[in-house]
Amino acid sequence: MQVVKNIYKPVTADILEVIDETPTIKTFVVRPRQPIGFQAGEFMEVTVPGVGEAPFTPSSSPNVKETIDFTIMKVGRVTEAIHRMRKGDTVGVRGPLGKGYPLDAWKGKEICIVGGGVGGAPLRALFLALTERLDDFKKILYCYGARTPKDIVYKKQIMEEWPKIDPKKVEIRLTVDEGDETWKGNVGVVTTVVRDLGLDLASSVAVVCGPPIMMKFATFKLLELGYPESSIYLSMEKNMSCGVGKCGHCMLGEYMVCQDGPVLTYDLIKDKPGIWD
Amino acid sequence: METHYVSEADFIKLLSWLENRGDLYVASREDDQVSIKPFGEVGEFTYPGVRAYQPLKPLFFSLLEEVAEYPTEEEALREIKPFSILGAASCDIRAIEALDHVFLEGQFKDPFYEERRRKSLIIGFDCTEPLETCFCVIMGNNPYPEKNFDLNLSKIEGGYVVEVGSEKGKEVVEANKEIFKPATENHLSQRDAIRSSVKATVEKQSKEFKPSGAWREILAKAFDDSAWARNVETCVECAACLFICPTCQCFLLYDERAGDRYKRLRMWDACAYKNFAKVAGGANPRPHLVERFRHRYYHKLDYFPKNYGFEACTGCGRCIVACPGKIDMRKVLKEVCKS
Ligand SMILES: Cc1cc2nc3c(=O)[nH]c(=O)nc-3n(C[C@H](O)[C@H](O)[C@H](O)COP(=O)(O)OP(=O)(O)OC[C@H]3O[C@@H](n4cnc5c(N)ncnc54)[C@H](O)[C@@H]3O)c2cc1C
Ligand code: SF4
Ligand code: FES
Numbered sequence: 001m002q003v004v005k006n007i008y009k010p011v012t013a014d015i016l017e018v019i020d021e022t023p024t025i026k027t028f029v030v031r032p033r034q035p036i037g038f039q040a041g042e043f044m045e046v047t048v049p050g051v052g053e054a055p056f057t058p059s060s061s062p063n064v065k066e067t068i069d070f071t072i073m074k075v076g077r078v079t080e081a082i083h084r085m086r087k088g089d090t091v092g093v094r095g096p097l098g099k100g101y102p103l104d105a106w107k108g109k110e111i112c113i114v115g116g117g118v119g120g121a122p123l124r125a126l127f128l129a130l131t132e133r134l135d136d137f138k139k140i141l142y143c144y145g146a147r148t149p150k151d152i153v154y155k156k157q158i159m160e161e162w163p164k165i166d167p168k169k170v171e172i173r174l175t176v177d178e179g180d181e182t183w184k185g186n187v188g189v190v191t192t193v194v195r196d197l198g199l200d201l202a203s204s205v206a207v208v209c210g211p212p213i214m215m216k217f218a219t220f221k222l223l224e225l226g227y228p229e230s231s232i233y234l235s236m237e238k239n240m241s242c243g244v245g246k247c248g249h250c251m252l253g254e255y256m257v258c259q260d261g262p263v264l265t266y267d268l269i270k271d272k273p274g275i276w277d
Numbered sequence: 278m279e280t281h282y283v284s285e286a287d288f289i290k291l292l293s294w295l296e297n298r299g300d301l302y303v304a305s306r307e308d309d310q311v312s313i314k315p316f317g318e319v320g321e322f323t324y325p326g327v328r329a330y331q332p333l334k335p336l337f338f339s340l341l342e343e344v345a346e347y348p349t350e351e352e353a354l355r356e357i358k359p360f361s362i363l364g365a366a367s368c369d370i371r372a373i374e375a376l377d378h379v380f381l382e383g384q385f386k387d388p389f390y391e392e393r394r395r396k397s398l399i400i401g402f403d404c405t406e407p408l409e410t411c412f413c414v415i416m417g418n419n420p421y422p423e424k425n426f427d428l429n430l431s432k433i434e435g436g437y438v439v440e441v442g443s444e445k446g447k448e449v450v451e452a453n454k455e456i457f458k459p460a461t462e463n464h465l466s467q468r469d470a471i472r473s474s475v476k477a478t479v480e481k482q483s484k485e486f487k488p489s490g491a492w493r494e495i496l497a498k499a500f501d502d503s504a505w506a507r508n509v510e511t512c513v514e515c516a517a518c519l520f521i522c523p524t525c526q527c528f529l530l531y532d533e534r535a536g537d538r539y540k541r542l543r544m545w546d547a548c549a550y551k552n553f554a555k556v557a558g559g560a561n562p563r564p565h566l567v568e569r570f571r572h573r574y575y576h577k578l579d580y581f582p583k584n585y586g587f588e589a590c591t592g593c594g595r596c597i598v599a600c601p602g603k604i605d606m607r608k609v610l611k612e613v614c615k616s
């Protein structure tokens with residue numbers, strides 16, 4: 001469907017709450033002044049007034065209509081400016097943009113989610129979307145790795161709430177690169193918990209999101225375990241400006257990642273130059 | 278398509294009609310260079326014979342423009358006055374076709390481009406004096422427009438054969454019925470003879486650069502060719518080839534304070550720049566100049582055809598003229614074809 005409107009103009013959104021997740025990651029709960037729905041995996045351009053925009057994937061459940069959460073790591077100009085914002089400030093939101101996860105096509109399947117760092121943001125939206133209609137799926141395995149225990153996003157949810165959702169169908173595996181005195185779980189990069197999945201690969205899909213290097217090794221690990229290339233869904237993080245398929249910044253081979261993705265299966269992009277960079 | 282004949286004397290009447298329609302830009306010949314100018318600055322129309330030195334792109338997609346103001350409630354977009362372009366070469370019409378795909382297709386239409394396209398009237402012409410750098414014929418195009426124009430002029434003895442290519446073009450004919458005369462067999466055979474002779478000229482000078490097959494198939498095997506590195510040596514990263522390109526679409530959005538509000542601006546950008554695709558973590562899919570150089574060729578001749586079915590290089594040769602490093606796209610591709 002063609003949308004006839006100014007595709008470059010953001011909708012004003014009020015920041016209702018700012019949650020410190022880790023020393024460098026905060027979650028911003030915002031309420032857009034015009035309703036903006038989204039599907040898990042679709043992203044939005046968030047504007048800091050006068051500073052500029054950057055792309056972020058909502059981390060809240062798509063079933064929550066009033067508010068949207070963005071979980072944002074401080075890495076540069078726009079993200080530093082966002083991190084200085086407080087409850088009551090306003091941002092701009094433009095979207096939803098791109099194609100998210102094809103949940104309907106996954107009905108009846110087992111889903112293996114592999115994430116790292118701030119990649120946990122889109123994956124939380126996905127996890128919530130899946131578990132809020134758990135009858136549709138056979139099993140959900142959520143593997144997540146962080147640098148240290150302090151760097152785990154949504155710690156309370158992941159460690160206390162999620163494992164209780166339905167222990168027969170939902171399994172959570174956590175790992176950290178470096179433990180500390182409080183950490184009793186696995187130590188090692190996320191691929192070390194991506195094994196003995198207990199899933200039927202033929203009727204399973206895998207989803208990967210995280211820093212480029214993690215995406216690369218997680219993908220190779222999943223291939224090694226026997227996942228077909230077309231069953232591995234990657235959330236590609238490319239430089240973006242317009243988010244609407246015009247500006248050329250996000251190209252990966254012939255794909256405009258902002259429109260054809262950001263979620264793309266590995267078979268489509270495995271040979272594209274610069275896939276992991 | 279319907280064709281007519283307009284004599285040179287009658288054509289002057291059409292010019293004043295076009296001036297009344299809105300803004301009128303003409304491709305005008307001065308010495309041996311053709312440029313696009315507001316008709317008011319030139320005052321007359323001389324058949325251009327070949328493409329203008331600047332592309333038509335800025336008339337539809339500005340180098341720099343405001344695309345949004347926020348926070349505001351209203352959605353109103355700037356209205357644009359109707360305008361006509363008299364003198365679009367075949368390659369430039371092809372370029373607009375390429376930009377139409379980019380800006381008007383997919384889930385989102387660019388409202389600024391769309392408004393300009395809606396308000397524009399494009400009058401093409403057959404090339405009669407191709408430049409030495411013209412290579413449209415090896416990019417699947419002819420030196421005379423065959424589609425995607427509103428009207429097209431072919432210069433013949435004493436006047437023009439005018440072909441109608443759209444509803445908008447038809448309206449021009451309707452409104453100026455008295456000057457559009459039937460095109461005779463003789464008119465058409467004159468036109469066709471000129472067309473084949475100009476085509477033969479461009480074919481002759483392009484012969485050595487003619488690809489052995491489809492560009493996509495050639496590039497599919499050429500990614501690691503040493504020709505890319507050899508040819509990028511004199512590139513100074515000025516991006517002139519990209520800014521002068523009639524089909525380059527890349528841009529950057531940036532925001533500024535404007536009184537108690539903010540505005541969003543859109544400025545042309547270029548994939549030749551090092552940080553064009555760099556992401557925050559420092560990862561960069563094309564950190565080396567040669568990769569960015571090659572990306573341009575792949576975008577035009579592989580990625581674009583995969584998405585839209587034809588090359589986004591029109592063969593206009595502007596990048597050859599603009600390059601301070603004397604990089605000639607035809608020669609680069611010839612080397613790539615050879616190996
Ligand atoms: C589809 C998508 C979803 C994302 N979701 C999240 C998320 O949920 N949480 C999160 O913390 N981060 C996310 N990112 C990454 C986030 O967009 C970048 O961290 C952010 O753009 C950095 O901007 P900056 O101005 O702070 O950094 P700078 O390094 O100062 O960036 C300068 C400019 O480069 C561009 N840029 C730099 N890095 C990136 C990048 N990685 N992606 C796109 N453009 C970039 C931007 O245009 C930016 O304005 C996502 C990226 C994409 C493409
Ligand atoms: S490239 Fe072809 S169409 Fe363009 S100006 Fe040259 S001869 Fe004319
Ligand atoms: S971000 Fe502009 S084309 Fe994808």
